[in-house]
Amino acid sequence: MKINHDIQLSDGKLKHFLNINNLPKSIIEDIINRAEEFHDNSKITKYTGKVVASLFFEPSTRTKTTFELATKKISSDFINIDIANSSTSKGESIIDMIKTIEAMKCNMFVVRHSVPGTAHFIAESVSSDIAVINAGDGSNEHPTQAMLDMFTIKKHKGSFEDLKISIVGDILHSRVAKSLIFALNTLGAKQINIVGPKKLIPDNYTEMNVKYFEDMSEGISYSDVIIMLRLQKERMHDALISLDTYYDEYGLNQSRMQLAKKDVIVMHPGPINRGVEIESSVADGPNSVILNQVSYGISVRMAIMSILFDNHHAS
Numbered sequence: 001m002k003i004n005h006d007i008q009l010s011d012g013k014l015k016h017f018l019n020i021n022n023l024p025k026s027i028i029e030d031i032i033n034r035a036e037e038f039h040d041n042s043k044i045t046k047y048t049g050k051v052v053a054s055l056f057f058e059p060s061t062r063t064k065t066t067f068e069l070a071t072k073k074i075s076s077d078f079i080n081i082d083i084a085n086s087s088t089s090k091g092e093s094i095i096d097m098i099k100t101i102e103a104m105k106c107n108m109f110v111v112r113h114s115v116p117g118t119a120h121f122i123a124e125s126v127s128s129d130i131a132v133i134n135a136g137d138g139s140n141e142h143p144t145q146a147m148l149d150m151f152t153i154k155k156h157k158g159s160f161e162d163l164k165i166s167i168v169g170d171i172l173h174s175r176v177a178k179s180l181i182f183a184l185n186t187l188g189a190k191q192i193n194i195v196g197p198k199k200l201i202p203d204n205y206t207e208m209n210v211k212y213f214e215d216m217s218e219g220i221s222y223s224d225v226i227i228m229l230r231l232q233k234e235r236m237h238d239a240l241i242s243l244d245t246y247y248d249e250y251g252l253n254q255s256r257m258q259l260a261k262k263d264v265i266v267m268h269p270g271p272i273n274r275g276v277e278i279e280s281s282v283a284d285g286p287n288s289v290i291l292n293q294v295s296y297g298i299s300v301r302m303a304i305m306s307i308l309f310d311n312h313h314a315s
């Protein structure tokens with residue numbers, strides 16, 4: 001599917017939230033600032049009467065639940081379309097389904113799909129008063145995850161300019177990694193390392209303004225932030241790596257933690273696989289902010305939804 005990055009902005013304003021690629025720094029900062037207000041409970045605007053429909057064609061726990069909580073916290077209604085039992089299983093196309101839900105007066109769609117570009121395609125098809133949020137499109141992007149990751153880093157580290165950030169694991173199939181790299185570059189992180197076996201690194205990594213390390217110890221040394229990724233086995237056509245050696249070579253354990261800075265924060269978008277990419281004592285240890293990320297996800301998703309509602313209201 002061809003991805004049209006331009007569709008999310010109209011007159012310079014965010015009308016949909018589809019990708020971090022091409023998103024101006026000012027909008028990323030606005031989202032972080034608004035999320036901060038929501039997180040402090042200092043200013044929560046109500047969007048009573050707005051209806052958000054979630055369309056998750058792929059499984060999700062964190063993203064879907066935090067979207068639901070975020071919707072309720074801004075006083076809007078959340079409807080959960082049961083995809084497995086929906087008419088798409090009777091052959092109805094996604095667009096016919098969207099048009100049907102639109103007729104029920106929905107204001108926003110939150111979409112997760114295994115095919116890259118699905119949320120963009122829906123955004124191009126809905127009427128102009130409806131906002132679409134990409135909650136993950138295949139191996140392309142996961143922009144709301146990147147925003148909550150930026151919020152987490154800002155909260156724990158203050159700013160981005162002096163940070164060395166290492167992203168470890170299956171970069172090739174990870175939508176989280178792609179959105180993260182775009183966001184970190186836009187916010188001016190000092191150094192972004194990607195670490196993993198060559199087979200799990202995209203061919204075009206040289207265009208991403210990152211440093212590649214095949215060796216984990218080198219890749220995470222003196223890091224301020226380590227972001228661990230899950231092996232996206234659902235997107236691997238062949239067994240690209242052996243699980244027996246993966247943990248030995250790329251698992252984040254206590255001894256490897258000594259290589260990073262003492263105050264390093266450890267992040268993971270979840271779901272975590274203990275003993276596959278991360279040792280339990282690290283995931284649960286004092287440097288881990290993995291559960292904080294989940295909590296921040298609520299405020300960040302509230303911020304994104306409220307900005308979209310405001311922008312649609314103003315136009």
Ligand code: ASP
Pocket residue numbers: 136142175176229230269270271
């Ligand atoms: N939850 C994240 C995603 O949906 C990361 C993962 O599944 O590994 O992409």
